[in-house]
Amino acid sequence: xxxxxxxxxxxxxxxxxxxxxxxxxxxxxxxxxxxxxxxxxxxxxxxxxxxxxxxxxxxxxxxxxxxxxxxxxxxxxxxxxxxxxxxxxxxxxxxxxxxxxxxxxxxxxxxxxx
Amino acid sequence: xxxxxxxxxxxxxxxxxxxxxxxxxxxxxxxxxxxxxxxxxxxxxxxxxxxxxxxxxxxxxxxxxxxxxxxxxxxxxxxxxxxxxxxxxxxxxxxxxxxxxxxxxxxxxxx
Numbered sequence: 186x187x188x189x190x191x192x193x194x195x196x197x198x199x200x201x202x203x204x205x206x207x208x209x210x211x212x213x214x215x216x217x218x219x220x221x222x223x224x225x226x227x228x229x230x231x232x233x234x235x236x237x238x239x240x241x242x243x244x245x246x247x248x249x250x251x252x253x254x255x256x257x258x259x260x261x262x263x264x265x266x267x268x269x270x271x272x273x274x275x276x277x278x279x280x281x282x283x284x285x286x287x288x289x290x291x292x293x294x295x296x297x298x299x
Numbered sequence: 300x301x302x303x304x305x306x307x308x309x310x311x312x313x314x315x316x317x318x319x320x321x322x323x324x325x326x327x328x329x330x331x332x333x334x335x336x337x338x339x340x341x342x343x344x345x346x347x348x349x350x351x352x353x354x355x356x357x358x359x360x361x362x363x364x365x366x367x368x369x370x371x372x373x374x375x376x377x378x379x380x381x382x383x384x385x386x387x388x389x390x391x392x393x394x395x396x397x398x399x400x401x402x403x404x405x406x407x408x409x410x
Contacts (some may be wrong), residue, residue, distance in 0.1 A: 189341070191341075217397050219398075221401075227403075228302075228389075228401050228402060228403040228404065229342075229389070229401040230401075231398055231399075231400075234397070234398060236397065275341050275342075277341075279397060286332075286344045286347060286355050286357070287332075287334075287342070287344060287399065288344070289334075289341030289342045289343070290341050291339070291340050291341045292339075292340070292341050
């Protein structure tokens, strides 16, 4: 079965620190990749997505992610985090022949200390 | 424009009972997907419907069923509830693009 792995379940950073959250997937074919964020008390929101083209994609709130096909990875980055980035972050993958079904990682809880 | 709406927000049921969860997609969206999110895990795909037809089904038992209505709203039904069915049930809608828009979820607790 296809799977998505997020390496860190909990990350604690201070404000202004740089962030990188890892995401690896197991499917060898063509994929679409997503990062979603869930702020406390809110529903899942799309941060950014990769369908094709430039493997470095930029999303909302200063986030970016790089698709490295050879490593089956789609890591999320932000150069300088803010307290308001405290949230849970989910990586999700859609296989091109799967009728838009999303396979999700387990999520990473990010806590930013003010 | 209203986003994806789900009802009820919270629900408490007893083992063996049946539950119906409801979802209204964003206006104009014809595809609805259902996901189950157990505490501490990522969402798990249950069903996808498009134009009232089932287009995908995840690895869930037959106790789980769903349908989509002519107005594209959807219901998720779960029969013979088990303690392990306690979870947040998410509905997402989509039209055209691959991006799915999620509702706030229904928190189901089975006691």
